[in-house]
Amino acid sequence: MTEKKRILDNIENDNSRPVLFSESHGGSESQLRLLFKYVPDEYFKDINLILNNANPSLIDKDRLNVLWMQHFVNQEEAKNLGSKDFVDQLDYVVFNSHWNFEKFQYQFKIPENKSIVIRNAVEQIAFHKKPKDKISLIYHTTPWRGLRHLLNVFKKINLKNVELNVCSSTKIYGKKFGEKYDEKYKSIFDECINSDNINYFGYLDNTKIIELLKKMHIYSFPSIWPETSCISAIESMAAGCNLVTTSLGALYETCTPFGKFITIDKDLQNLENKFQTKLSECIENYWSNENQELLRLQTETINKTYSWEERSKEWIGFLKKLKN
Structure with missing residues (x-):
């Protein structure tokens, strides 16, 4: 089993998620698919990458636990970041903007030494001239x-x-x-x-x-x-x-x-x-x-x-x- 498939299986089998990963094409799910497209499998060895869900049951004690949080602080899946016990089990939280990091830091006092901002990205779009009729x-x-x-x-x-x-x-x-x-x-x-x-x-x-x-x-x-x-x-x-x-x-x-x-x-x-x-x-x-x-x-x-x-x-x- 590849490292990426292991991570995807964990996300797909996470029944506490409000949407099924394989069916969803929202921003967070699309970003994860692109991350896996552009970053080789070897870099995810020993990484437990958790997508947008601060559920303690998703912690893997045998791997490095990284929560990629793209939700806002008011979302249900983010609430456990207010739990010190849960945060202590995380190795890092990746935020998709400095604004989002600041909101979580203010709301839940997420330790700065466990936080990093890696912004979202898109695949390049070639320039096309725009129609002039309207x-x-x-x-x-x-x-x-x-x-x-x-x-x-x-x-x-x-x-x-x-x-x-x-x-x-x-x-x-x-x-x-x-x-x-x-x-x-x-x-x-x-x-x-x-x-x-x-x-x-x-x-x-x-x-x-x-x-x-x-x-x-x-x-x-x-x-x-x-x-x-x-x-x-x-x-x-x-x-x-x-x-x-x-x-x-x-x-x-x-x-x-x-x-x-x-x-x-x-x-x-x-x-x-x-x-x-x-x-x-x-x-x-x-x-x-x-x-x-x-x-x-x-x-x-x-x-x-x-x-x-x-x-x-x-x-x-x-x-x-x-x-x-």
């Missing part, structure tokens, strides 16, 4: 992260040469999860289907999302969810899309200096008004020389900064150091 917006994440507010804003903007493409479904986390939660968001999905200038795709495989992003102009993401990193934002910027979003969670850390931000607002009407202003400005200025030069710089920078070629070196260095 401006295409995209929203490609789960519905609870801000889709309702985007729909409200998009309808107020109401420009004939602007379309919205929505790739959103709970099915990204697997059939069982989708059956349980899709009904909750059915009215939003139906609104997408029945609205002018909106193309609703539902769930799309990531490879199809990437191909779509190459034709998109703006990732419109009025996030109301505390992202601990944000794969969808990184992919969009790598594909040459402007990003209009909020400063909530790790979005500012992840997307600076290229993202166009509004401050998060508990008054959701205020949030929509601010987002509408920022998004309208971005649409109006999209084809300006200044913005086009910035997008070229953004594509080059993001593809280098968040490449798995670079991130794999960080993981290999960390795993080698851990064993010494």
Whole structure:
């Protein structure tokens, strides 16, 4: 049995996880698959890699226990990080952003000498010229992260040469999860289907999302969810899309200096008004020389900064150091 298969079997057989790993294509599961693609099997020897679950039953006393925590502190699977007994059994906790590390350190006093930040990464996306006949917006994440507010804003903007493409479904986390939660968001999905200038795709495989992003102009993401990193934002910027979003969670850390931000607002009407202003400005200025030069710089920078070629070196260095 390979080291990677051993780790994957442990995750797949973890009944305390809210989703089945093999069926889920969420950010965390996709990052683990890419980690295994880019880091050779030999580096995982003697490593018990635990994904997003501070469950004491997952500790392996015969191996080095590494918890890769990409969830936010308020998630059920993170609660045991408040237990000193559990943390004492961990050799390291890997966080996906400095913002996320700081939240866990503040909330649970995770020892700094057991903590490391290794940011998420994406596979490089080749640059493609964008179509000039219209401006295409995209929203490609789960519905609870801000889709309702985007729909409200998009309808107020109401420009004939602007379309919205929505790739959103709970099915990204697997059939069982989708059956349980899709009904909750059915009215939003139906609104997408029945609205002018909106193309609703539902769930799309990531490879199809990437191909779509190459034709998109703006990732419109009025996030109301505390992202601990944000794969969808990184992919969009790598594909040459402007990003209009909020400063909530790790979005500012992840997307600076290229993202166009509004401050998060508990008054959701205020949030929509601010987002509408920022998004309208971005649409109006999209084809300006200044913005086009910035997008070229953004594509080059993001593809280098968040490449798995670079991130794999960080993981290999960390795993080698851990064993010494």
